Amino acid sequence: MDILWFGVLAVLLLGYFALEGSGIGLGMLLPVLGRDQEGRDRVVAAMAPFVLANEVWLVAVAGVLFGAYPRAEGEVLFGLYPLVVSLLVSWIVRDAGLWFRRRLDGRAWRAGWDGAICLGSCGLAFSWGAALVASANGMSITPLGLAGGAAVAAALAFHGWTFASWRLPGRVTGASRGTGALLVSACAAAAPAAALLAGAAPWLLERTAPADTLTVLNLMILPFAPLMVAGQVWVWRTFGPGRAPERIPSFF
Amino acid sequence: MDVLDLARTQFAVTGSLHFLFVVLTLGLAPLVAIMQTVWTVRGNPVHERMTRFWGQIYVINYALGIVTGLVMEFQFGLNWSGLSHYAGDVFGAPLAIETLGAFFLESTFLGLWIFGWHRLPRGLHLACIWIVTLTAYASAFWIMVANSFLQNPAGTVDRGGHLELVDFGALLTNPMLTMALPHVIGAALLTGGSVVMGASAYNLFRRTAEQEFFTKSLRLGVAVAAVGVAVTVAFGFAQFGPVGQFQPGKFDDKPLAGAGLGFMILIGELLQFVIVLFLLPVIRWLPRWRWAHPIVMLVTPLPFLAAVLGWLAREAGRQPWLIHGKLTVADAMSPGLTSGMVTASLIAFTAVLGLLAVVDYVLIGRVVRRGPATVALGAGPAPEPERAAALSL
Structure with missing residues (x-):
């Protein structure tokens, strides 16, 4: 069971970077890929149907950390205090931009929230990079984190660029990418977190919750796993390239 | 304020904000799901x-529920790591x-519902909002556990x-849960019903063109609010x-805690009096009684106020304990904070x-003011440019 729950944590964390990484990357590239309002609308509409299904993977990571690794949860989150706060604020600002940008008609309103999406996405990428570096160094936050932030930002931007070229081939980046290329960029986005997890595995496993607690989690969560997978697969089947006519105005 | 007061203030502020939206x-999720079910079955x-109008209000409100919820989830690890250290198991x-x-x-199925209009088959699209509703109530159940x-x-x-779990069943049948959960669910229905009846009364009072729309909505809102307030008050006592x-000695x-309890009861009784004894018996004529609409509008904010007061009573009354009788709030604070x-x-x-909360309420107010004609949620496809050009020729 210890290995099972470590597997669940790993799948969720790596899945978060592989899936939501593209949304964060596209958010960072928003002013570059969308030079005018119509261009930015197209980029946001390309990622919009995936956002709710993607970002929830990180909520699930925190839940598993709390449920299956309660002694690690406090150490990690408190150890990375300023980075977790900046990650949360960035996440909130990015989400607010997505939800609010089309709720009023003015150009200034939408451009302002597009700025929030870009700013929040950059904050997310840099907070993540710094947090991964600090976690690898026993929770000590050093200037090296800035380099980690830049590396993660570059990986996510590459993933976002590839996603746009896959979802709207030739129309946003000028390039077309197939599913293979998207898988490669997803791996690049998840690689830093994978390296950290591999190193931290023994430390985490020592902090696993007792068997009684894990049994409860097995019983209450695993029956829902097929529905969780089905929902995710359904999102990608419904909103993949070519399947979603763009004549329908996007909600975000 | 010392560090403990600051950390408690942070939890109280973010928790209260979170619950205002949650x-x-x-309250709105089941109403929207029922509206869409009736539409799917009868085709009116x-x-x-x-479904689209109240659904739009529901999703705008939902945005703040998410972002405040993120802070709630991570806050335990940030400021209260003593809790997971002692009782995380x-x-x-x-x-x-x-x-x-x-x-x-x-979250997954809400995304499918919001972006799946005109893309998913009708039955499956309806299933999405029902999954969203059921999982929202499952969430409420586990948070209350x-x-x-x-x-x-x-x-x-x-x-x-360390606190160890020996009887999971006892956790689920906790007497502090079994009476409080229906109270919270009743309060949610009361709030959802009140917003629907308040917004409908506002539009009927302004004599907008949408008479049929807001007549039906007002009646639905009053009925749901009446059920909600009755359940809330009964399970409150x-x-x-x-x-x-x-x-x-909780209060x-x-x-x-005492003031929270007292004012909450006052508001609950007042709402029960107005909704059950006045609005519900005249529900048939209420849409046409313009003089009564301001009263309906005036009671709309009260369920939100009562909900926050109720949480203050429950949580402040637990002090100085975080886990009653086991762990104090002071001991649960992250060491080194x-x-x-x-x-x-x-x-x-x-x-x-x-x-963001202020912006969100302004946006909801704007949707209410503009009415059902300009709702973005579920808007149909724009005409194809070629065909539009051909038609204009």
Whole structure:
């Protein structure tokens, strides 16, 4: 069971970077890929149907950390205090931009929230990079984190660029990418977190919750796993390239 | 304020903000699901428009529920790591089940519902909103399980300075849960019903063109609010039994908890009086009684106020304990937490979330004011450019 729950944590964390990484990357590239309002609308509409299904993977990571690794949860989150706060604020600002940008008609309103999406996405990428570096160094936050932030930002931007070229081939980046290329960029986005997890595995496993607690989690969560997978697969089947006519105005 | 007061303030502010939006989410979700079911079965366009209009208000409100919820989830690790250190083996389980078994599905299927209009088959699209509704209530259940454990740590034993889970069933049948959960659900229905009847009364009062739309909506809102307030008040008083048994003196010498309780009861009784004894019996004529519409509008904010007061009573009344009788709030604070850390995060979260909350309510108000004609949610496809050009020739 210890290995099972470590597997669940790993799948969720790596899945978060592989899936939501593209949304964060596209958010960072928003002013570059969308030079005018119509261009930015197209980029946001390309990622919009995936956002709710993607970002929830990180909520699930925190839940598993709390449920299956309660002694690690406090150490990690408190150890990375300023980075977790900046990650949360960035996440909130990015989400607010997505939800609010089309709720009023003015150009200034939408451009302002597009700025929030870009700013929040950059904050997310840099907070993540710094947090991964600090976690690898026993929770000590050093200037090296800035380099980690830049590396993660570059990986996510590459993933976002590839996603746009896959979802709207030739129309946003000028390039077309197939599913293979998207898988490669997803791996690049998840690689830093994978390296950290591999190193931290023994430390985490020592902090696993007792068997009684894990049994409860097995019983209450695993029956829902097929529905969780089905929902995710359904999102990608419904909103993949070519399947979603763009004549329908996007909600975000 | 010392660091403990600051950390408690942060939890109170973000928790209250979170619940203001969650209580409406819980109240509106079943109403939207029922409207869409009626539309799917009967095919009357007014029910489609109702689904989209109230659904738009529901999703705008939902945005703030998400972002405030993120802070709630991570805050435990930031400021209260003593809680997961001492009782994480117990307290972590319901929270993990909530995120994976409920919220994960809720978020995925909400995305499918919002972006799946005109793309998914009608029956499957309807199934999405029902999954969203059911998982929202499952979330409420698990969060209440976790909270009730803090009020009365049933099913656990202290072994070597750690709390261990010995009886999961006792956690789920906690007397501090069984009476409080229906109370919270009733409050959510009361809030959802009140917003629907308040917004409808406003539009009927203004004599907008949407008479049929807001007549149906007003009646639905009053009926749901009446059921909600009756359940809320009944299960509110029913909680005095378990509270007296497990937390005697909960409201003694605690001004905040006592005031919260007192004003909440006052509002609850007032709402019950107005909705059940006045609005419900005249529900047939109410849409045409313009003079009564301002009264309906005036009571709309009261359920939100009562909901926050209720949480203040329940949580402030638990002090000085975090886990009643086991762990104090002071001992649960993260060791090494400084005033600077909490002050900075308190300012950041309060400023950002406070501003967004105001923007969100302004946007909801705007949807109400503009009416069902200009709703973005579920808007149909724009005409194809070629065909439009051909037609104009």
